[in-house]
Amino acid sequence: MFEILEKRELAPNIKLIKISAPHIAEKVQPGQFVILMADEKGERIPLTVADYDREKGTITIVFQEVGKTTKMLGAFNEGDEIPAVVGPLGNPAEIERFGRVVCVGVGVFAAPMTLLARSFKEKGNYVIGVNIARRADLIIFEEEFRAVCDEFYVSTDDGSRGYEGIEFMKEILERGVDRVVVCGLVPIQKRICELTRPYGVKTMVHLTPIMVDGTGMCGACRVMVGGETKFTCVDGPEFDGHQVDFDELERRKRMYLVHEKVAHMMHKRLGTGV
Numbered sequence: 001m002f003e004i005l006e007k008r009e010l011a012p013n014i015k016l017i018k019i020s021a022p023h024i025a026e027k028v029q030p031g032q033f034v035i036l037m038a039d040e041k042g043e044r045i046p047l048t049v050a051d052y053d054r055e056k057g058t059i060t061i062v063f064q065e066v067g068k069t070t071k072m073l074g075a076f077n078e079g080d081e082i083p084a085v086v087g088p089l090g091n092p093a094e095i096e097r098f099g100r101v102v103c104v105g106v107g108v109f110a111a112p113m114t115l116l117a118r119s120f121k122e123k124g125n126y127v128i129g130v131n132i133a134r135r136a137d138l139i140i141f142e143e144e145f146r147a148v149c150d151e152f153y154v155s156t157d158d159g160s161r162g163y164e165g166i167e168f169m170k171e172i173l174e175r176g177v178d179r180v181v182v183c184g185l186v187p188i189q190k191r192i193c194e195l196t197r198p199y200g201v202k203t204m205v206h207l208t209p210i211m212v213d214g215t216g217m218c219g220a221c222r223v224m225v226g227g228e229t230k231f232t233c234v235d236g237p238e239f240d241g242h243q244v245d246f247d248e249l250e251r252r253k254r255m256y257l258v259h260e261k262v263a264h265m266m267h268k269r270l271g272t273g274v
């Protein structure tokens with residue numbers, strides 16, 4: 001059992017929990033994820049490790065309540081125990097000294113991106129942080145993210161805080177950039193890759209397809225990268241975004257939409273869960 005030591009609400013439906021998980025905290029690297037179960041009979045969901053403390057044996061995850069399992073997780077309180085947390089899974093992000101690195105954290109993924117940005121900074125890179133959210137009230141981790149960057153920008157889809165949209169990033173790219181890294185959902189990752197392609201800047205994306213086992217056995221998380229089939233859980237989750245077939249990925253992500261909506265409705269109606 002994995003005790004929740006701290007729980008905070010960061011924005012509407014976005015929560016942070018710190019979990020006691022010494023064997024994961026001992027080994028985890030930036031960019032890796034865990035798979036957890038909010039109840040013993042429920043589904044397994046992947047969540048990125050947003051921070052860890054090896055001495056205290058804790059990991060932190062930040063999640064958005066989008067459906068049944070994330071809502072069940074959001075209902076846990078400090079002192080409660082999560083029945084199963086497996087990890088660390090996936091490969092660590094490639095963190096080398098590249099030069100000028102743009103770290104883009106979108107929505108809830110600003111939290112794990114803060115860990116990546118800090119790691120790039122520790123390697124001696126000049127780090128440019130970009131924190132993107134749909135609206136001003138959905139911006140999370142702004143202070144933590146800003147603190148580990150040399151330059152920092154905020155943007156919202158509706159312009160309610162910072163820049164409106166992502167076009168402003170062209171100005172950053174024109175000044176010269178050696179690498180871009182993006183954590184976020186598929187549509188925005190695709191748009192950022194289209195933006196960076198003409199500049200020839202290597203753009204790494206952290207993909208979030210549907211996962212089941214997380215160990216390369218089921219094939220649920222397969223993606224096409226450079227014309228080859230890859231399993232995100234064992235070959236990724238970080239890939240060269242200019243090689244990813246985002247349209248196929250988006251189609252596969254929507255495969256269970258009807259089942260997910262039914263599960264969510266039943267959960268709300270019956271109040272099943274913790």
Ligand SMILES: Cc1cc2nc3c(=O)[nH]c(=O)nc-3n(C[C@H](O)[C@H](O)[C@H](O)COP(=O)(O)OP(=O)(O)OC[C@H]3O[C@@H](n4cnc5c(N)ncnc54)[C@H](O)[C@@H]3O)c2cc1C
Pocket residue numbers: 033044045046047048049061062063064065066067068069070071108112207208209210211212237253254257260261264
């Ligand atoms: C490697 C990886 C890291 C992730 N890290 C984070 C994170 O740090 N924070 C965060 O909020 N979310 C993260 N996600 C997404 C998160 O796993 C989904 O939001 C969650 O599984 C939704 O489950 P649900 O039952 O609440 O919602 P559902 O109603 O079941 O699904 C809502 C949407 O979530 C996605 N989803 C559903 N089931 C899965 C699954 N088993 N695997 C992946 N995606 C699924 C689908 O796009 C679906 O349409 C990550 C996904 C992956 C693959």
Ligand code: FES
Pocket residue numbers: 210211212213214215216217218219220221222231232233234
């Ligand atoms: S989740 Fe099953 S192969 Fe990746």
